[in-house]
Amino acid sequence: MLYELAHLSLDPFSLPKALAELERYTTGPRAAGRLLGCWETEHGEIFGRVILLRSFTDASEHDHERQRVLTGSNPYGVGEYLKNFEATSHAQFPYLPPIEPGSHGGVYEIRTYHLTVGGLSPTMAGWQQSLPARVELSPLTTALYALDGHPRITHIWPYSSLDQRLAIRAQAKQLGIWPPAQGPQYVTRATSTIAVPTAFSPLL
Secondary structure (H helix, E strand, O other): OOEEEEEEOOOHHHHHHHHHHHHHHHOOOOOOOOEEEEEEEEOOOOOOOEEEEEEOOHHHHHHHHHHHHHHHOOOOHHHEEEEEEEEEEOOOOOOOOOOOOOOOEEEEEEEEEEEEEOOOHHHHHHHHHHHHHHHOOOOOOEEEEEEOOOEEEEEEEEEEOHHHHHHHHHHHHHHOOOOOOOHHHHHHEEEEEEEEEOOOOOOO
C-alpha cells in the first residue's frame, strides 16, 4: 500500500466551490486511489490550505495518478482555484493496522519530523516499543515515512478538542511513555498543523 499526502493552496474566497470539485475528483466514478482524509488547516499554514490523504494499492496505480496530476491542466479537479500544491509519497510504519475511516474526534494534528541521515529505522523501532502505551491514552490515525525527498515521518492524531490534545500530551509526558525513549534524538526539525475535516472526509 502506498499513500499520498497532498498540500493544496486554494483561493480562499472560492473555497466552497473548490471543495465541491475536490470531492467529485476524489470520490467520483473516475477517482484514483482511495480517499482517506481531507482537512482544512486551522493552525500552521492557513488561508485556503487543504491537506489530502489518499491510499493506492500499488505503485502502478500511484504513478499513473501522479502523472495525471502533474501533466494535466486541471490537477485534483481544482485547477481554476489552485495556486500551488505539493504531493509526496509515503509508506505506513509496517507494524501499524490499516487506517480506519470514521468519526475520531474532529480535530486532527498532523506532525512532520525531519530526521537525520540514518535516523528512520531507529525512530520506527522506538515508536514500535512505546506506541502501545501511548495509544491507550488516545488513538493514532497513522504514522507514515516519506519515500521521496529528505528523511522524514508524518504522524496524524485525532482529538476531540485542542484542550484534550494538551491534556493527553501532558499526561503521556508525566507518565514517561511519550515521546519514545529512542527517536527524538534523530529529529532535526518538527512542524505541526491543526486541521479539521471537510464534510466529505472519510476521517472525521
